[in-house]
Amino acid sequence: MRIRTLALAFLLSCLPAVAQLGAGSAPQAPAANSNSVVIIRAGRLIDTAAGQVRQNQVIVVRGNKIESVGDAASAKAPAGAQVIDLSNATVLPGMVESHTHIFLQGEDPKKGGYDQNILTYPLAYRAAKATVSARRLLEQGFTTARDVETEGAGYGDVGIKMAINDGSIPGPRLFVVTKALSTTGGYPLEGYAPELDLPKGAQLADGPVGFRKATREQLSNGADWIKVYMTHRSWVDKQGRLQSQPTLTLDEIKAVVDEAHGWGKKVACHAYNGIGMQRALDGGCDSIEHGLELTDANVAQMVRQGTWYCPTLSPYYYWWADENTADGKRDRARANVHGPSFQKALKAGVKIVFGTDVGSFEWTDPKSPIAMEFGRMVEFGMTPMQAIQAATSMPAEMLDMKGEIGVVAPGAYADIIAVAADPVRDVNALRNVGFVMKDGKVFKNELK
Numbered sequence: 001m002r003i004r005t006l007a008l009a010f011l012l013s014c015l016p017a018v019a020q021l022g023a024g025s026a027p028q029a030p031a032a033n034s035n036s037v038v039i040i041r042a043g044r045l046i047d048t049a050a051g052q053v054r055q056n057q058v059i060v061v062r063g064n065k066i067e068s069v070g071d072a073a074s075a076k077a078p079a080g081a082q083v084i085d086l087s088n089a090t091v092l093p094g095m096v097e098s099h100t101h102i103f104l105q106g107e108d109p110k111k112g113g114y115d116q117n118i119l120t121y122p123l124a125y126r127a128a129k130a131t132v133s134a135r136r137l138l139e140q141g142f143t144t145a146r147d148v149e150t151e152g153a154g155y156g157d158v159g160i161k162m163a164i165n166d167g168s169i170p171g172p173r174l175f176v177v178t179k180a181l182s183t184t185g186g187y188p189l190e191g192y193a194p195e196l197d198l199p200k201g202a203q204l205a206d207g208p209v210g211f212r213k214a215t216r217e218q219l220s221n222g223a224d225w226i227k228v229y230m231t232h233r234s235w236v237d238k239q240g241r242l243q244s245q246p247t248l249t250l251d252e253i254k255a256v257v258d259e260a261h262g263w264g265k266k267v268a269c270h271a272y273n274g275i276g277m278q279r280a281l282d283g284g285c286d287s288i289e290h291g292l293e294l295t296d297a298n299v300a301q302m303v304r305q306g307t308w309y310c311p312t313l314s315p316y317y318y319w320w321a322d323e324n325t326a327d328g329k330r331d332r333a334r335a336n337v338h339g340p341s342f343q344k345a346l347k348a349g350v351k352i353v354f355g356t357d358v359g360s361f362e363w364t365d366p367k368s369p370i371a372m373e374f375g376r377m378v379e380f381g382m383t384p385m386q387a388i389q390a391a392t393s394m395p396a397e398m399l400d401m402k403g404e405i406g407v408v409a410p411g412a413y414a415d416i417i418a419v420a421a422d423p424v425r426d427v428n429a430l431r432n433v434g435f436v437m438k439d440g441k442v443f444k445n446e447l448k
Ligand SMILES: [Zn+2]
Pocket: 001, 002, 099, 100, 101, 148, 357, 360
């Protein structure tokens, strides 16, 4: 996403489209040696499917898959297996971050805001930083991420995914959307002299034909999901209400959704509130991103249609402008309506997934681990277990990988993490992930 807009000018060429990736396939990582057997002794194991914690479990990992999970007392240790002792820790499946921007390096107004990412960072720099972002996800226990657009870096996410999958760099299983879609006047760079031909942070199109063509282009170049901005600018009106500018018409979003669904792909829609939110829901968006202000009717429609909700609560507490300015009023209005919308959705049974919009805030900010979102989710009414499920079993279903990720169970990929404390008691324990295994390979173990 882009939280605010600033100004300056330059021209940027797009990354060359990377060779097609077999767009229909789920992300694949290089498998661990298929003969290797690892036994993990888990003091506590979070069963995300059942929403329960089991004591003293043994997990047998063969190659890159989980072979069995059972009580330590009755478990048989295969001969020659490597043993990883996490008997003093809480073990859970690798987590899923459902809203990231690995190509974005913060939108700090003091550093020039969003625009500087496009205006002053060469693409090679952006790609290099994206590899660091991918590593950060893994370090913090996120073994899968849905990266919801490159913000002007073209098809760079397809390239980063290739480098992760061939083992060149560490990173999570990536679901990529390439360029997001919006309308003319629906995304920055903007606010510059109209004579300048400046790049945009998204692919702009107009009309159902234009949007269908753009969707086809992206899918043919490796997009796993399609991302659409259904609202753009936001402000507070004279009555003190949050308003947001709608972008695509109903006909336009229907063309995108129809095309994507035909390819077996889903559509993630950035939508704050109002007309744009209504068109997103009527158009059949599969997930609503941010959803700052949901009416009762919006919530009921999401439940009826099975729409996913990725609220990204945390970034709306960042970089508030002075409260006496228009931007400052908007910043506070956004946060004020967001919590109640989340509570309403939770109560009604909307399917909620964990996402932070990391990238809109800096990946390397030590005060802002990705897991800070868990605290917000619990603050607004989730139990710690519900918040954990929002980052494991729930997104697995959204990503059509139920039983393969987001769960420690036989047949699943061996994406396993551990924390020293008990996150079911204090969800902030997830800020300090000490053990990470992805695809059967240990990435880090600080719990020895
Ligand atoms: Zn975003």
